[in-house]
Amino acid sequence: MSAALPLQSGRTSRWAPPRLSARFVPVWRRNFLVWRKLFVERLLTNVIEPLLTIVAFGYGLGSLLPEVDGVSYLQFLASGAIAMSVMYSAKFESLWGAFSRMHVQKTWDAILHTPLAVDDLLLGEIFWAASKATFTGLCILVMIWVLGIAREPSSLLVLPAAFFIALVFSAMALIVNAVARSYDLLSNYFTVVVMPLVFLSGVYFPLSQLPPWLREVARWLPMTAAVDLVRPLALGRSPAHPVRDVLLLSVFGLLCYYVALVLTRRRLLK
Amino acid sequence: MSALPKTDATRADDVLVVDGLRKDYGGTTVVDGLSFSIARGSCYALLGPNGAGKTTTLRCCLGLTEPDGGAIRLVGEPVPRNARQARIRVGVVPQTDNLDPDFTVTENLQVYGRYFGLSDGDVLARVPGLLEFANLAHKKNARIAELSGGMKRRLTLARALVNDPDLIFMDEPTTGLDPQARHVIWERLKQLLGRGKTILLTTHFMDEAERLATRLAVIDHGRKIAEGAPRDLIRTHIEPHVIEVYGDGAFAWAQREGRQLADRMEISGETAFCYAAEPATLLESLERVAVLRYLHRPANLEDVFLKLTGREMRDES
Numbered sequence: 001m002s003a004a005l006p007l008q009s010g011r012t013s014r015w016a017p018p019r020l021s022a023r024f025v026p027v028w029r030r031n032f033l034v035w036r037k038l039f040v041e042r043l044l045t046n047v048i049e050p051l052l053t054i055v056a057f058g059y060g061l062g063s064l065l066p067e068v069d070g071v072s073y074l075q076f077l078a079s080g081a082i083a084m085s086v087m088y089s090a091k092f093e094s095l096w097g098a099f100s101r102m103h104v105q106k107t108w109d110a111i112l113h114t115p116l117a118v119d120d121l122l123l124g125e126i127f128w129a130a131s132k133a134t135f136t137g138l139c140i141l142v143m144i145w146v147l148g149i150a151r152e153p154s155s156l157l158v159l160p161a162a163f164f165i166a167l168v169f170s171a172m173a174l175i176v177n178a179v180a181r182s183y184d185l186l187s188n189y190f191t192v193v194v195m196p197l198v199f200l201s202g203v204y205f206p207l208s209q210l211p212p213w214l215r216e217v218a219r220w221l222p223m224t225a226a227v228d229l230v231r232p233l234a235l236g237r238s239p240a241h242p243v244r245d246v247l248l249l250s251v252f253g254l255l256c257y258y259v260a261l262v263l264t265r266r267r268l269l270k
Numbered sequence: 271m272s273a274l275p276k277t278d279a280t281r282a283d284d285v286l287v288v289d290g291l292r293k294d295y296g297g298t299t300v301v302d303g304l305s306f307s308i309a310r311g312s313c314y315a316l317l318g319p320n321g322a323g324k325t326t327t328l329r330c331c332l333g334l335t336e337p338d339g340g341a342i343r344l345v346g347e348p349v350p351r352n353a354r355q356a357r358i359r360v361g362v363v364p365q366t367d368n369l370d371p372d373f374t375v376t377e378n379l380q381v382y383g384r385y386f387g388l389s390d391g392d393v394l395a396r397v398p399g400l401l402e403f404a405n406l407a408h409k410k411n412a413r414i415a416e417l418s419g420g421m422k423r424r425l426t427l428a429r430a431l432v433n434d435p436d437l438i439f440m441d442e443p444t445t446g447l448d449p450q451a452r453h454v455i456w457e458r459l460k461q462l463l464g465r466g467k468t469i470l471l472t473t474h475f476m477d478e479a480e481r482l483a484t485r486l487a488v489i490d491h492g493r494k495i496a497e498g499a500p501r502d503l504i505r506t507h508i509e510p511h512v513i514e515v516y517g518d519g520a521f522a523w524a525q526r527e528g529r530q531l532a533d534r535m536e537i538s539g540e541t542a543f544c545y546a547a548e549p550a551t552l553l554e555s556l557e558r559v560a561v562l563r564y565l566h567r568p569a570n571l572e573d574v575f576l577k578l579t580g581r582e583m584r585d586e587s
Binding site for chain 1: 295332334335336350354355357358362364366368369370371372373377381382384385386387433
């Protein structure tokens, strides 16, 4: 008689495909409301860090360097820095931000008592992180315009590209969030995984400088695809192989979302 | 509709029906064939020691934990399959407050209402009534950090009502509150019952269960060991008079006289609990021993609970 209603076993439902719906929007709006309240202080960190990179490396170091790929080192670095900052911004939001909402404030527990599912929750978090990261991208773009590093109208295309790549890196970070027991893992992930990815992605120097085997590895890294996509757009040019980059990032991003979903379900719905 | 079997205790419009619920964690059975059913407009309490499986049962009913066996129907929907739809008509007051610390009192209600698909206009129209109910109208723009423990609990209760639910889950709603704050929460819960809401309450406070519950189940090791209206349970399980004897000489007196004079006696810590239908001879005996201190009181739910679950200490599992 207890089999009157067929039950899915915990294992089956944990692996269920994502159920996507517009229910994620209130999660996005919740995070947006918090952000709006802390706008001014957050704006400073958004602007100052990339500004330091551009001034110190771009102007300082760059003045000693020859042209790279047909542009000044300052232009090369600043355009790559957009991709890097967008990625960092998405990561931070989906690591420290999500971790405090999930584990410290228990905001996610409260949300799961409503009709929202983990699927909606993660989608809301990812879209939110991407929105915030796009704003970071906009800040740097404005900085690049103001400093006169590049002023092509078509560089506005950086913004949709930034949103897209931020979705991918947010999903990746949420995997770490789903398995993290403390803030330590988040820092370790940043140092051990994220930073090397950035150095191999062509933000600071062209990949042609790498030894051939490492160059081959770097070519397949999602961060490299992100830089390949954003850098030319920021300088008013067309990306060399946009379809390949978008495809690589899409597949990687969807995979990350699914893994993050399964692991977060395991964590929260035990 | 669900294919749940109809027993005498289960009616078609019961707000929550749990049948043969089972949940194992790594070889340990936490909920073991639990069945109960809650009639509309009543307050049902799950009473049990720490680790009895109360919170796991609530999580299963909300579709947050997958049962390993059994069936659940919540506000007419099979759970976990249609848990989302069911949760639209359910409110939850969790054991620990998880209000949004970045928001004001009003913003907490506004943001939470959106999760139920309510428009901003709808929620804003409900906020004044909710704040009045929670007695927080004067704190509507306060930050969460400025609220006392009792105020936070009341706000959590108001938040659970933002979707005008049929059924409210309350997981130990007054744990950690001072006596005044507890009475305020109880009074509000009575009001909700008066409005026709249904409440599922977990608690280990006997007075809370006795005061609020229409029916209750005593659960231990994930199994229901007694069920009924509080008064009936007391009548069924316990002699009407209880005399607690404690202090110097209590133990000696208990062995010498208490055991013969009481219908039933239990020793717990330094106290002898004497249960009797007719207390007169016990009281006379106690009066003769001047050093003994004792308390004569009517039997209550705590006696039932301790009789059924035993007097040994439980650690959090």
